[in-house]
Amino acid sequence: MTYWAVQKVAKKHKYHSYLANHVQQLLANDNERRLNFIAHCMLKLDEDSKFLTKILWTDEAKFHNNVQVNHHNTHYWNDSNPHWINETNKQVRWGVNVWCGIIKNHLIGSYFFDENLNGNKYHDFLKNDIPILLENISLEQRLNLIWQQDGAPAHNTLAVRAYLNEVYGHNNWFGTLELLVWSPTIQWPPRSPD
Secondary structure, eight states: OOHHHHHHHHHHTTOEEEOOEEEEOOOTTHHHHHHHHHHHHHHHHHHOTTGGGGEEEEEEEEEESSOOOOGGGOOEEESSOOOOEEEEOOSSSOEEEEEEEEETTEEEEEEEEOSSOOHHHHHHIIIIIHHHHTTTSOHHHHHTOEEEOOOOGGGGSHHHHHHHHHHHOTTSEEESOOSSTTOOSEEOOTTOOO
């Protein structure tokens, strides 16, 4: 069928093109953790109006070596908008992880992890590479820095949490684990669209 024939059929049936939104799957109790995090931030902002500028927001992105489909041009034709949402989980394939951080008006990184990221690689990165990556940040900012990380399995090893407590203190970093030895006081919401 030619492109023009498809257009003619779509017009005849009053079909319109709709894009699906790819979003992270959320679980039932995620909403409460998000509200707790926001409440914590609001309290901290009342105490210190510069609280958010002290946070080193971090994340990794995994780039895969397999072929990825460009979903920008994936359209679904229908006579009404189905408001479809496709849940995806992109952190399960082999690839390279790229870490980056942002604090105030500074971009920190990027840093590349070969192959899959694990607790040992992440611990070594925190211990050996972060001090170098933070060299252009003022001493005052580094002394008041609050470390943010998400719930990647590599972030939650005992060695990583013990190291973050040693360097940043129990109250100056946040991750996703709670009620465990060396867990942060501030809980980062799971599956957050960071």
